[in-house]
Amino acid sequence: VAFTVDGTGLADVAVARAGLSVPVPAGLDLATATxxxxxxxxxxGLVGVSHAGAGDTVLVTAASGGVGSAIGQxxxx
Amino acid sequence: xxxxxxxxxxxxxLAAAYTPVTQGEGFVARALQTAGVPGFDxxxxxxxxxxxxxxxxxLAVGGxxxxxxxxxxxxxxxxxxxxxxRAQNLTITGFSILNRARKAPPKALSLIQGVLALTQDGLHxxxxxxxxxxxxxxxxxxxxxxRSRGKTVVRL
Numbered sequence: 382v383a384f385t386v387d388g389t390g391l392a393d394v395a396v397a398r399a400g401l402s403v404p405v406p407a408g409l410d411l412a413t414a415t416x417x418x419x420x421x422x423x424x425x426g427l428v429g430v431s432h433a434g435a436g437d438t439v440l441v442t443a444a445s446g447g448v449g450s451a452i453g454q455x456x457x458x
Numbered sequence: 459x460x461x462x463x464x465x466x467x468x469x470x471x472l473a474a475a476y477t478p479v480t481q482g483e484g485f486v487a488r489a490l491q492t493a494g495v496p497g498f499d500x501x502x503x504x505x506x507x508x509x510x511x512x513x514x515x516x517l518a519v520g521g522x523x524x525x526x527x528x529x530x531x532x533x534x535x536x537x538x539x540x541x542x543x544r545a546q547n548l549t550i551t552g553f554s555i556l557n558r559a560r561k562a563p564p565k566a567l568s569l570i571q572g573v574l575a576l577t578q579d580g581l582h583x584x585x586x587x588x589x590x591x592x593x594x595x596x597x598x599x600x601x602x603x604x605r606s607r608g609k610t611v612v613r614l
Contacts, residue, residue: 384559384567384570386556391612400564400567401563401570403574409577409583410585412611413584415609415611416583416586417574417583418559419555419556422555422566422572423555423569425569425573425576426553426555426558426569427553430524431502431522431524438460438495438497438499438518439498439500440462440486440498440501440503441460441501441502442462442481442485442501442502442504443464443503443529444460444461444478445463446604447609448526449473450584450608452473452502453472453473453474453475454475454581455581456475458576
């Protein structure tokens with residue numbers, strides 16, 4: 382899967398940067414893997430930059446979307 | 459962890475970690491009341507506009523707000539003066555995966571690789587909705603109206 386930075390994903394053929402492309406590991410289906418570069422990487426980055434951890438009181442203002450759901454799952458780990 | 463919702467109907471799609479509070483009048487005050495604290499340690503904020511402005515007033519001493527979107531389409535509020543940040547030990551952080559990918563690709567790549575590593579360590583990523591080309595228009599409308607949870611994949 383790849384992160385397409387120019388919004389060119391909705392196409393028959395797309396050019397991806399090698400530096401933003403990763404092989405999908407065995408056991409992860411391709412459709413699920415497509416949610417990682419944008420949605421899950423955002424949630425992972427947010428949890429990282431905020432250093433959210435045990436004991437913190439956290440508010441996620443938009444919790445029901447894709448990123449919000451991913452944040453919820455990551456915070457529960 | 460408090461999770462903000464656009465409507466009470468979205469409770470059904472909320473991750474288990476969240477205690478729900480519906481956005482709207484008095485949102486941050488109600489969220490604080492639900493959490494039972496005078497201020498939040500961390501706010502992850504993507505609504506923007508008036509919601510971002512109000513969460514800046516709802517931080518605990520030493521609190522941090524991370525702004526990663528402005529979905530409401532309202533103008534961003536002016537940031538607090540630096541002396542006010544010092545007085546309360548506050549941090550305001552901006553985050554955009556798209557701008558990281560554009561300007562610092564290795565940093566975006568490391569986030570993607572970090573998530574992949576978690577999947578090898580037991581993180582379960584829910585399968586997205588997968589639709590065919592004929593359903594793509596309806597899927598776009600559902601996304602824009604907040605009726606779908608997360609990403610929808612169009613399989614050609």
